[in-house]
Amino acid sequence: MTQAQFSSLNLPQSMLDNLKQIGYNDMTPIQAASLPEIIAGQDLIAKAKTGSGKTAAFGIGALTKLEPRNYKVQLLVLCPTRELATQVSKELRRLARFQPNVKILAICGGQPIGPQIGSLQHGAHVVVGTPGRIKDHLRKGTLNLSALKTLVLDEADRMLEMGFNPDIRDIAAQTPRDRQTLLFSATYPDGIRDLSNDFQNNPVEVSVEAQPEENTIRQRFYRVEKDAKTATLLHLLHKYEPTSSVVFCNTKQQCQDVRQALKNAGFYANALQGDMDQRDRDQVLATFANRSCSVLVATDVAARGLDVEDLDMVVNYDLPRDPEVYVHRIGRTGRAGKSGLALSICGEREHYKVTTIEEYTDQTVLYDTVPTTANRETELPAHPPMVTLSIAGGRKQKVRPGDVLGALTGAAGIQGAQVGKIDVFDFFTYVAVERGVARKALDQLLDGKIKGRKFKVRRL
Template sequence: MTDNLFSSLKLPQSMLDNLADLGYKTMTPIQAQSLPHALDGKDLIAKAKTGSGKTAAFAIGLLLRIKQRDFGTQALILCPTRELSSQVAKELRRLARFQSNLKVVTLCGGQPIGPQIGSLAHGAHIVVGTPGRIQDHLRKGTLNLERCHTLVLDEADRMLDMGFNEQINKVADYTPSKRQTLLFSATYPDNILKLSKNLQRDPVEISVDAVHDQGKIEELFYCLDGVDKPSGLTKLLARHPASSIVLFCNTKAQCSDIEEYLRNLGYFAKALHGDLDQRERDQVLVQFANRSCTILIATDVAARGLDISDLELVINYDLPRDPEIYVHRIGRTGRADKQGTAVSLYKPSELYKLDAISEYQNKAPVCFSIPELEVVHAEAPQPSMRTLAILAGRRDKIRPGDILGALTGDAGIPGSDVGKIDVTDYNTYVAVKRSEARKAHSRLIEGKIKGRRFKVRML
């Protein structure tokens, strides 16, 4: 259908060319429904989940309204977590490649405020961040939103769940009343509608219920029936071997316990939770995304906003109480025309949760008993890659090409053995084939990157 093509919208050719280069061909449902209204300057309240393409749905119109010669903040995007803020900022920079000299600044808690103040002193066209830290900058006078024409609330329901209602309203008070407000939420509870009423003018309501084709996801439920949960998990992992797994727990403490349990069994597992500082969180996410870690263990809050490509398996170690959260969890697999698998553990006393999920999805669950599983013992799979951390980043003018050149040039590592390269402000992470990791590490330590020596360690 031609009306689902980005070229059907009134967009500059330079933007269309950039979208094509980025692999944006046809619009996703949320983009097709949102963009015409967003481009008309209307307020939106849109129901859409992670992976639906909502970043482009709000970013394309926003970018077209940016005046590059004006270094005042013209757009503000509020997100619930640092991870989502970083992902949104990264995608914004990609989508903005058709423009030159457009500055996107990320402002999140858990990071030093000094460098953020320094970045803002030189101006920022777009600011992305968490409500608490944005409010800190507004109080200090280091952020001015008088010229902000677009306010975006991304994953608004999660921000309200995390207690940010008051901060969101106070931040909005610093923006002009004649602004465009775009609100994106995975669910529509009453408090979202109240927030919309406070901040928006005659918003267009858009709802995209499904972000994945359930036919692409094999859903299996395993009853523990007298078997302890960790043992049941071991059987599941042997029964469903995969190289990329997200395992959901309901509590932070459970995440830490399962991480220790799996690592003792030889699995390359990492937990993502609130006790990690920003550098540690970055390292966990980078290692999982670049295939240096097999299992990511997380709560719903920690995993919110994660968009992992080619995820083979989702495990619900704990079933959620809300069936909508269950559907949101499993929707991280089975994307982009690929098949996925979601497996869940449950106790006989949790049958009511299965009933709720069954009713919500309008289909009967496929159930098995853990004690009846015949599973041949299998060794924990080794990740294909290993991550090297280099103590240098964007602030040192490092680019991915510099790292690739250092590895494939002086170090003599084949380009096919070098994986994903992630450059942050102060650190760079590069995935190298496991068999070449030690060689790459020693060569980088002995050699130079852009004529300089930097500290390098293996994670």
């Protein structure tokens, strides 16, 4: 079946050229179903999961309606978490390259509010943020939504789960009645219907079921005593030796405990949890996505917005109470037709959760024997393939990825292929380099300059 192409839409040529440049040729099912309606100005309620291409769907449609000369907020995207808001704002910046001078701000909690106020005072066309912080700015009068054209509620079901319903309603009340409202949700609980009824005008409904990829995900369950869960996790990591894996826990404290146990065993592991400040969260996500950290231990809320290609393995250290959450967790591996591994460690009191998973997925769970790897656990785990260098300069200092790449591949003789992901944040930049050239790369950045300036650089 031929996939629909962006060129079939009524989009500016400059937008089409930019989409081609960033590798967007064929539309995903959710884009093909929703973009014509969004471009036509219709309100939309769409069932779409993370990884379906929904950001480009609402981004392409809304960005074409901006008036760059009018430095007022014309597009507002509400997200449940800081990580997702950061991810969405990055994608919108890529999509907005087709027209100059479009300013996009991420406004989230967990960050100082002062710099955000300063950025808003300079004007912005697009704001992406979490409901609580957006409401703070509206209350302070530092954000004005009177010129808003498009309101997007991204992962609306998660925002309702997290108790943001009152904030969303307060925010919507301060926007023009004739705005376009786009609602994206992975599930359709009753609260979503209520939001749609209250906020939308004759919305078009779009539901694209994800293509089943169960055959690409191998699922394994292990029944163990409660105090044997950590030892079992170590056995599994030693047996399968994943380059990148996410270990899911149900509490923040459990995340810290598991992470410490992994570090004690020699694994390159980090924890991602809700009470970290934004800089630490950005650093943890960057080092995991660029393959310089092998294991990420996370809660479900903290992992929202995590988008890592080719994730080898997912481990449920704690099984979730909601079987739908289990499906979301394991769906982070085995993407795009590639094989993935989903392992679940079941404590003595978690068998009822297995039963709900069996009923929800209509599959019978088979338990495996915990592998014995004692003869290998005296060896240290393999190093991650990459090392991250942290540069004390970012978007606010006009640092761009190309500047960092140029500084590394100059006199030092480092090949471009030896440089991995480069993530530029407001005040910091993280660059991944192959482990074998890490020392040379660090010396090159310490001795040289980026955009004619010296920056502090350290190895993480």
